[in-house]
Amino acid sequence: MMIDMSNFIVMLIFVASSLLLGRRFYTIQLKNETERLARDLKLPIQQLSYSLEQISYFVSLPSSIPTIKNAKPEDVIIKLDYKSTLFPRLSGIKIMIFEDSIPIVLAYLSVQNFRIPELDHWLRQGKINESDYLKISAMKIMDPDTLKEIAAEVYKQIQLGRRRRTVS
Numbered sequence: 001m002m003i004d005m006s007n008f009i010v011m012l013i014f015v016a017s018s019l020l021l022g023r024r025f026y027t028i029q030l031k032n033e034t035e036r037l038a039r040d041l042k043l044p045i046q047q048l049s050y051s052l053e054q055i056s057y058f059v060s061l062p063s064s065i066p067t068i069k070n071a072k073p074e075d076v077i078i079k080l081d082y083k084s085t086l087f088p089r090l091s092g093i094k095i096m097i098f099e100d101s102i103p104i105v106l107a108y109l110s111v112q113n114f115r116i117p118e119l120d121h122w123l124r125q126g127k128i129n130e131s132d133y134l135k136i137s138a139m140k141i142m143d144p145d146t147l148k149e150i151a152a153e154v155y156k157q158i159q160l161g162r163r164r165r166t167v168s
Helices: 002-041 117-125 130-142 144-160
Strands: 077-082 090-099 102-110
Touching: 002 077, 002 130, 077 144, 090 130, 090 144, 102 144, 117 130, 130 144
Parallel strands: none
Antiparallel strands: 077 090, 090 102
């Protein structure tokens, strides 16, 4: 009975630590792998340009919904979206605002649709494979400066739209 209980406790601790630290370990692993790739390819990840054309918007642009229309830039929140809890993998980012603690998802950008022109070129040449591309894209999309630029772009789109006009 005591052995069963101690096995249960060990298993519970393992599962709890996996759930609590899984994303952190994933980020560390991803960072190590992308740093190695960047070093091997002489690729400055921080300086890579990227395209935000593939952001999927869930509201009309520009938005006439009062909560969205009256939002301030600091109201735009980005949440990393992971595929799994136990063995997490970044699948994309959700861009949202909150109204009375209820999230309103404005847009979504998947890691697969986060295009980096230089990586596209290297992928076509066979210098990297799809897996390497996705790892570098995931690391780049998680970069705080990239997240700020994405939030600013989404805010601009919901306020001005693609044709850069305001809604009255």
